Amino acid sequence: xxxxxxxxxxxxxxxxxxxxxxxxxxxQAKSNTVYWLSQLTLVITLIMSLSQIGDDxxxxxxxxxxxxxxxxxxxxxxxxxxxxxxxxSRDYVGNRKIARSEYFVLGLFAVAGMMIMVSATHMLSVYLxxxxxxxxxxxxxALHRDNGLASEAAMKYFVLGALxxxxxxxxxxxxxxxxxxxxxxxxxxxxxxxxxxxxAERTIGARFGLTFLIVGLAFKLGAVPFHMWxxxxxxxxxxxxxxxxxxAPKIAAFAMLxxxxxxxxxxxxxxxxxxLAILSALSMVVGNLIAIAQTNIKRMFAYSTISHVGFLLMxxxxxxxxxxxxxxxxxxxxxxxxxxxxxxxxxxSRAGFEADQLTDLSGLGxxxxxxxxxxxxxxxxxxxxxxxxxxxxxxxxxxxxxGAGFTWLAILGVIMSVVGAFYYLRIIKIMFFDDPADxxxxxxxxxxxxxLAINGLAVIGLGLAPGLIMGACIAAFA
Amino acid sequence: MSFPILSLTIWLPILxxxxxxxxxxxPARKLAGVASILTLLASLPLYFGFDSxxxxxxxxxxxxxxxxxxxxxxxxxxxxxxxxxxxTTMINVIVVISAWQVIKDRPAMYLGAFSIxxxxxxxxxxxxxxxxxxxxxxxxxxxxxxxxGIWGGPKRVYATVKFFLYTFLGSVFMLIALIYMxxxxxxxxxxxxxxxxxxxxxxxxxxxxxxxxxxxxxxxWPVHTWLPDAHVEAPTAGSAVLAAxxxxxxxxxxxxxxxxxxPDASAHMDTxxxxxxxxxxxxxxxxALAQRDMKKLIAYSSISHMGFVTLGIFIxxxxxxxxxxxxxxxxxxxxxxxxxxxxxISAAMFLCVGVMYDRVHSRExxxxxxxxNTMPIFAAFMVFFAMANAGLPGTSGFVGEFMVILASFKxxxxxxxxxxxxxxxxxxxxxxxVKRVIxxxxxxxxxxxxxxxxxxxxxxxxxxxxxxxxxxVWPNVIGGVMxxxxxxxVQHISTSKY
Numbered sequence: 001x002x003x004x005x006x007x008x009x010x011x012x013x014x015x016x017x018x019x020x021x022x023x024x025x026x027x028q029a030k031s032n033t034v035y036w037l038s039q040l041t042l043v044i045t046l047i048m049s050l051s052q053i054g055d056d057x058x059x060x061x062x063x064x065x066x067x068x069x070x071x072x073x074x075x076x077x078x079x080x081x082x083x084x085x086x087x088x089s090r091d092y093v094g095n096r097k098i099a100r101s102e103y104f105v106l107g108l109f110a111v112a113g114m115m116i117m118v119s120a121t122h123m124l125s126v127y128l129x130x131x132x133x134x135x136x137x138x139x140x141x142a143l144h145r146d147n148g149l150a151s152e153a154a155m156k157y158f159v160l161g162a163l164x165x166x167x168x169x170x171x172x173x174x175x176x177x178x179x180x181x182x183x184x185x186x187x188x189x190x191x192x193x194x195x196x197x198x199x200a201e202r203t204i205g206a207r208f209g210l211t212f213l214i215v216g217l218a219f220k221l222g223a224v225p226f227h228m229w230x231x232x233x234x235x236x237x238x239x240x241x242x243x244x245x246x247x248a249p250k251i252a253a254f255a256m257l258x259x260x261x262x263x264x265x266x267x268x269x270x271x272x273x274x275x276l277a278i279l280s281a282l283s284m285v286v287g288n289l290i291a292i293a294q295t296n297i298k299r300m301f302a303y304s305t306i307s308h309v310g311f312l313l314m315x316x317x318x319x320x321x322x323x324x325x326x327x328x329x330x331x332x333x334x335x336x337x338x339x340x341x342x343x344x345x346x347x348x349s350r351a352g353f354e355a356d357q358l359t360d361l362s363g364l365g366x367x368x369x370x371x372x373x374x375x376x377x378x379x380x381x382x383x384x385x386x387x388x389x390x391x392x393x394x395x396x397x398x399x400x401x402x403g404a405g406f407t408w409l410a411i412l413g414v415i416m417s418v419v420g421a422f423y424y425l426r427i428i429k430i431m432f433f434d435d436p437a438d439x440x441x442x443x444x445x446x447x448x449x450x451x452l453a454i455n456g457l458a459v460i461g462l463g464l465a466p467g468l469i470m471g472a473c474i475a476a477f478a
Numbered sequence: 479m480s481f482p483i484l485s486l487t488i489w490l491p492i493l494x495x496x497x498x499x500x501x502x503x504x505p506a507r508k509l510a511g512v513a514s515i516l517t518l519l520a521s522l523p524l525y526f527g528f529d530s531x532x533x534x535x536x537x538x539x540x541x542x543x544x545x546x547x548x549x550x551x552x553x554x555x556x557x558x559x560x561x562x563x564x565x566t567t568m569i570n571v572i573v574v575i576s577a578w579q580v581i582k583d584r585p586a587m588y589l590g591a592f593s594i595x596x597x598x599x600x601x602x603x604x605x606x607x608x609x610x611x612x613x614x615x616x617x618x619x620x621x622x623x624x625x626x627g628i629w630g631g632p633k634r635v636y637a638t639v640k641f642f643l644y645t646f647l648g649s650v651f652m653l654i655a656l657i658y659m660x661x662x663x664x665x666x667x668x669x670x671x672x673x674x675x676x677x678x679x680x681x682x683x684x685x686x687x688x689x690x691x692x693x694x695x696x697x698x699w700p701v702h703t704w705l706p707d708a709h710v711e712a713p714t715a716g717s718a719v720l721a722a723x724x725x726x727x728x729x730x731x732x733x734x735x736x737x738x739x740x741p742d743a744s745a746h747m748d749t750x751x752x753x754x755x756x757x758x759x760x761x762x763x764x765x766a767l768a769q770r771d772m773k774k775l776i777a778y779s780s781i782s783h784m785g786f787v788t789l790g791i792f793i794x795x796x797x798x799x800x801x802x803x804x805x806x807x808x809x810x811x812x813x814x815x816x817x818x819x820x821x822x823i824s825a826a827m828f829l830c831v832g833v834m835y836d837r838v839h840s841r842e843x844x845x846x847x848x849x850x851n852t853m854p855i856f857a858a859f860m861v862f863f864a865m866a867n868a869g870l871p872g873t874s875g876f877v878g879e880f881m882v883i884l885a886s887f888k889x890x891x892x893x894x895x896x897x898x899x900x901x902x903x904x905x906x907x908x909x910x911x912v913k914r915v916i917x918x919x920x921x922x923x924x925x926x927x928x929x930x931x932x933x934x935x936x937x938x939x940x941x942x943x944x945x946x947x948x949x950x951v952w953p954n955v956i957g958g959v960m961x962x963x964x965x966x967x968v969q970h971i972s973t974s975k976y
Contacts, residue, residue, distance in 0.1 A: 365628075369587075380620055385646070386613035392544075395609075395657070399547065402657045410657070414650035421646055422639070425623070429635055433627045467544050474546050 003060025024101030089240030153236025164219030171212030283310030318404030363436025495593030533966030557963030696728025714832025758785025763903030812881025847921020
């Protein structure tokens with residue numbers, strides 16, 4: 001085992017999580033000890049991750065693990081967003097019959113899984129990270145065990161997730177057969193070699209493997225036509241878990257996509273570009289069109305996520321470094337914008353009342369202008385209206401698609417973003433133009449309000465100064 | 479770099495708007511009043527310090543903003559954009575006065591939204607970077623969406639969503655065109671886009687993309703249908719700003735983007751553009767004649783007048799083909815003066831309707847009659863603005879229309895003939911409305927109970943009347959600053975790009 005220290009943040013996180021798990025057994029169900037310990041763990045891990053930014057790329061653990069600019073910055077974002085998730089969901093899990101210490105412990109394990117995915121440069125470590133994340137999420141979806149909808153969602157998630165894992169493993173094994181390695185760097189080198197080292201049959205084998213790999217990835221990302229599980233899982237899961245699933249894991253999924261397709265299989269880019277272009281186009285169209293018909297916020301967000309996955313893929317379709325940084329920017333901004341939106345939904349819900357219907361937000365502008373303002377910013381950002389940060393995310397992926405000659409995809413994208421604007425506007429309309437259905441006050445805890453205010457400021461502030469993240473994203477692929 | 483007047487004019491109202499919303503309803507009116515006057519004062523040096531002898535961009539500022547995309551925070555004005563900025567800041571003052579007593583529901587948000595929108599609109603007219611322009615152009619949709627949606631009439635949700643989606647759909651095509659040109663030339667600088675070599679196909683596609691954005695915004699027939707809805711449902715000040723300034727973004731876009739970037743495609747498409755402009759002038763004029771709702775009537779009248787603007791712009795290519803450069807400048811300047819003049823007149827008309835609506839709560843023409851008997855001062859203003867809207871000589875409404883008709887005459891008698899129909903139609907629908915609303919015996923008890931305008935309303939209308947009269951008798955007050963820039967534009971669009 002060489003270079004173990006490059007994984008210090010993950011090792012610390014896992015060790016601390018185990019400690020939190022034990023502590024959780026001894027504290028009272030109502031105490032906030034586990035919550036604070038979890039936040040402390042995340043903050044310390046964040047500091048450790050941040051300290052890795054700027055270092056040269058180091059590969060260790062027999063080539064299975066790499067720390068570079070990409071991994072360090074993505075990990076930091078995952079951790080920042082996880083801190084936000086825990087903050088927003090604290091009262092939600094506290095007020096419901098959810099095993100709250102398990103919620104935080106499973107969340108920490110999922111974060112560890114994401115961090116491993118971000119750094120993995122070996123198919124085994126990619127898979128390891130992915131399954132650690134996925135298994136934690138299956139359990140989190142099922143935390144509401146008395147709720148039939150939640151159990152059903154968890155089953156669906158588990159079965160389809162396992163199917164996707166199977167696809168991934170099958171693709172990986174074929175690529176192993178074709179190239180003789182699971183190490184992504186080695187795979188890249190072998191595929192880049194000339195025809196003498198790689199016979200025609202082996203190239204075909206690698207392409208088959210690639211196809212299965214992409215199917216698996218599309219399942220995990222929720223790209224059309226492998227998206228069937230997304231709406232049901234989003235709707236069935238407790239809202240705090242929906243928030244979890246829809247934010248930070250997108251960043252990890254982006255990392256996995258880049259590590260596999262760019263790190264290992266970039267030589268086959270002519271093959272995967274076409275597949276991703278179709279997945280991207282279908283996801284944008286289907287996601288946006290079906291989202292219009294939804295009355296449940298969580299389902300609406302599920303379809304909206306599908307459409308955003310389409311945009312995310314649009315950046316990668318070009319197979320250029322600027323496209324990858326555009327997608328990275330998209331993943332990060334999408335995650336913290338969605339975090340803000342779900343944060344508001346959680347703040348509006350209370351014990352015995354799930355704010356999961358669109359009408360549950362009616363009159364929020366009158367009840368709590370700050371929350372409504374944050375939601376407004378999140379919505380215009382998701383719709384891609386300047387000056388919110390989501391506009392630059394769309395701009396950069398469109399720019400990379402046009403640059404790579406996929407102008408038709410870019411045009412489809414902008415038309416679909418207008419369709420998307422319709423249902424985001426509807427939320428603004430419900431909050432500001434409709435009268436409140438009741439006069440129950442909406443007053444979340446002070447730290448939650450502060451968190452949401454910061455989150456909303458980030459959505460608009462990073463829109464005014466998008467260079468702050470953009471620079472890091474470009475550096476990651478320089 | 480000298481003192482950043484443009485940045486001040488953009489950010490002062492935006493920050494003031496945020497502050498107004500943050501501080502709540504109590505100090506909102508006074509704050510908004512102070513902010514709007516300060517913004518107007520901040521913008522005045524643009525006019526008085528303007529060097530009308532040059533076509534160079536003036537008051538320039540430039541900062542690297544998003545270096546990875548070569549997007550700069552680049553500002554500057556020439557004779558085409560500067561008058562529109564002054565118009566914007568003036569209308570903002572009028573808006574605050576008009577809302578002073580009228581808005582009871584959440585005044586801080588209302589005034590804050592208008593203040594923010596003022597800054598964004600100034601940003602539209604002063605951006606020298608295409609992406610910065612796009613950002614301001616789109617961002618104006620958000621406050622307007624909220625203004626119509628929160629303070630609008632009964633069908634406000636339908637109207638505001640339609641408004642947003644129509645204009646958003648139009649401008650995303652522009653976004654793709656901008657990205658495409660950035661990929662070709664490596665820059666978003668508007669001035670360098672002007673010099674970007676483009677072949678015929680590229681020009682056509684880019685022209686159409688821009689057309690989608692600007693035709694919807696201005697709005698041209700047949701993509702105008704969002705406008706009457708938006709106007710009818712918008713609160714008074716919303717209608718005023720929409721007609722006075724937001725529509726001008728479309729006309730400005732044609733002048734700043736379509737013509738110089740795609741001169742050959744514009745020249746090839748000129749017949750098409752002239753025809754749909756004339757349809758707007760004539761057909762929409764007839765539609766206006768049939769309206770029963772005063773706001774709708776003025777909205778259709780706006781579309782008809784904007785048809786004049788596009789006519790003046792695209793007639794230019796006919797005249798270029800004839801080698802009549804003076805005629806080209808006449809048409810373009812006519813279009814620009816028409817935009818400014820319409821800004822004041824339409825704002826005034828909407829505010830007049832607002833004054834009556836505040837008292838009677840109806841915009842139906844049939845609910846009035848004989849208003850002059852109970853509101854003589856108001857009636858004087860209303861008749862004056864109606865005359866200006868009909869293009870009476872001596873008012874600003876005459877100048878632009880006359881110049882455009884004169885330019886049309888130089889190309890084709892029938893174009894000029896059809897365009898001049900607006901003088902008859904415009905007079906018909908405005909005067910007929912005035913006749914039914916203002917003149918005659920008192921129509922009903924509600925009109926009998928009317929009280930004349932107070933001093934706040936008086937000054938609001940008087941300011942606008944002064945501007946309408948000033949431009950009417952001394953058109954050079956705005957025409958003078960335009961010459962050099964227009965000549966430069968003519969030079970540019972008469973040179974083929976390939």
